[in-house]
Amino acid sequence: MINACRVNDMVIRFANVNGTGSASANDLFAKAIFRMGIPLSSKNIFPSNIQGLPTWYEIRINENGYVGRRDSVDLVVAVNPQTYSKDVVSLHPGGYFVYDNTRRLHPDLIRDDINYIGIPMMQLCMDNYEVPRHQQLFKNIVYVGALSVLLNVEMEVIQQIVREMFSKNEKLIPPNFKALELGAAYARENYDYPLDIRVKRMDKTGDQILIDGNTATALGAIYAGATMAAWYPITPSTSVVNAFEKFCRKLRVDPDTGKKKYAIVQAEDELAAIGMVIGANWNGARAFTSTSGAGVSLMSEFLGLAYFAEIPLVLVDVQRGGPSTGMPTRTQQSDILLCAYASHGDTKQVLLFPSSPAECFELTATAFDLAERLQTPIIVMSDLDLGMNHHMSQPLTWDNSRIYDRGKVLGCKELEAMSDFSRYQDVDGDGICYRTLPGTHPTKGAFFTRGTSRDEHARYTEDGGAYVRNVTRLQKKWETAKTLVPQPKLFQPVFRSRCGLVWFGSTGYSAMEAIDILEGQGIYLDVMQVRAFPFDETVLKFFEAHQEVFIVEQNRDAQFRSLLINELNLPPQFLLSVLHYDGMPVPADTIVIQVRDHLSRVGIPDTLSQKLSVG
């Protein structure tokens, strides 16, 4: 029996009805396992709806730290009869179907290759709680109690989290404890426990944290000194500004006066949101907005203005399924080309691609420095999976000796010492000119910011020569950007294969697992994580060093591949797409299958035959 057990390796799926309080119970369960030192991630699969529709919550537990999504489900907690038939099918043979047996299951739902565990969740609650709302809410806690017995989750850990959850409302602790015990007792009395899938305390989480990317992004903005945010509500980016406001209330209120050292505006639309952010940055405050694809479409005109008039700003794009309204509550990486070339005319925008909450924090903070250094928009390309789901992540860190890079801004004294100020004169030869803020000096430094063509003195002109000088300088600035944006990460000290694999953003969880699976099968690929656009020299060298490179991305049209081909002038036939775009995060198996499919046609790469060193 012991040998057949699978410990700390499973996928559990909760099938709930949205708006019934299941989310906090599921979080409680996940957090308890995480506190037992076991790596995991959780995913909310939710509808664009407030109450009454099916919602799922998936936890992947993996002792090796593989916490990308996995398709095959080991145990379903089915609390929503609407989806019973779907949930029964989702289990692989030998899996467990935990359901509310207050009512009998329909015979059609019986599979003979899975195990059924009935817990009378509703009945136990009806018998033990009087208030109807409680009967509903504690049903969720009852199944957590039952699972603790079935899967060996330490009850003391669960109880401790309950205590912390209700530390400000302690009278709720006893009824929660009671519900936990009702479920646990029923499981103990009626089933063999623990099951052959189970958890066991270990120490694989170290000092890591369990956090969603949007919260980490918001903290990045706090630490970078953003004082102004303007936004328009849109899933899945809403929680960025919500979290920013929450931390501002804690960290940014003047203790003496109670007044706010921040301003957050819920704008009338995305156009106004980014307009406000441009106005604030023009005036020297660090300001940002967050949105999702549809919002970026609306912001495009202003992105062109900020690019051309050279105004810093930070835009967080938490991507979701497009086009149009698309799949508002599903994930994709499908705004790549939209953002890279946002707005009409010759525009190019700097993109950063965080792959984890820790990188959401780090790259958001970096975005503010880059925006002011480069005097241009910086777009942080997150997505729904990264932004809204809880991921195991390195802790967020801030180096106290780090100084904000406020870029080339002339102060009053510097202007005083100057005989002539020209806003768009490339004094340093890096394409970045000096700017001034309104109100700096009584007689020097004023200039006219405009979206029209202008000469070096910021004067309107339709002169072709002046126009070409200006846009050529912007191109030079773009070259400078390549030296300043975060470098790609290479995952091998020396290249060892003729084939490479490139990933970016939240795909990393599954891509790195896929690489390990492929290695287990004797297929070695060199790996690069791209973290920014424009692509720097290292990115180009990676392609030059490999005959074929797989590009993994979560959209239909291989947008990232197009961007690489277009910007690096790469021969398209050597860039192979691994695509996934059904709105769910890409599983490692999908990557493995697509890579193997291709290699089975062209031959497995000669492992360890290439010895090119990394530049």
Add this chain to the structure above:
Amino acid sequence: MSYAKPKFRHPEQKRNAVGFVKSDYEGALSTLCAGCGHDSISAAIVQACYELSIEPHKLAKLSGIGCSSKTPTYFLGNSHGFNSVHGRMPSITTGASLANRDLIYLGVSGDGDTASIGLGQFCHVVRRNLNMTYVVMNNGCYGLTKGQDSATADYGSINKSGAENLFPAIDLAELAITLGATFVGRSFSGDKTQLIPLLKAAISHQGFAFLDIISPCVTFNNNKGSTKSYDYVRQHIEATSALDFVPEEKEIVVSYPEGSSASITLHDGSVLGLQKLNREWDPTDRNASVNQMQKAKGEGKVLTGLLYVDPAGRDLHSVMDTVHQPLNSLTQESLCPGNSKLEAINASFR
């Protein structure tokens, strides 16, 4: 390319309280059509800022797109300016004001920029009571694209090509009042005795000050049949009041005939002296203002002057309860919580 403006000035130009002469408030030579009403408004802005003794760098001028939005180049050359995109000046100004509450914000827009493409942003900047002056140079047509009717063109008016406007006009002043604007005035580019004190009062108002200034388009909308022509406006203008604006530091010496005068103290202590031409007029009564405006419209008159003022309204910074120090001057030390706080935050996610 603008022509160079003559540099010659009278050697003994009078300096204002902050040491600037009037020409310090001028800008580049206008490239608008000769006789354009907008140039008269630019001149009034120069005069108002000079008389108010505003340090030029303490004012920021912002605009959208269109003939009117080009004018900030032609005044206040020592002030930062921002010629943004069509209809979006309000959002840019909102952000700028949130970043630095200490500057004076002068937004310039047109009837196309405000009443059509920018109507949404206009409505929202009004309801936020942003501390700014919002000037619409209203000529009822799209000048830069050769004279199409705008949304403020009067119903039934005839444009230069002889076409009749088939849609009712949006009255921006009336809209602003109903949306809760705290200062609304209307004037005529050709009436600088009314326009200059109105501008001064608007700039001094703490909160959103809106001025709808009828400004004939000499090229495309100064024809017979237009209700925004010089002739039509001059024949139909009716002022609500004669206006005096007295900055706070000066003694108030305004006298009007008994029973017809009123004075309104603005937030900063400045005083608006009004000689009411209509005894029923009360510019602090929102409903009365709207009624009077509609009555005048029904009679084919263009009602001008201060239409409505609420000196006690709370502006956006006040509503949002931001610190007095401009947000753009807060230092890293004051903004960045440091790593030890971050460690505590990390702990809350374990």
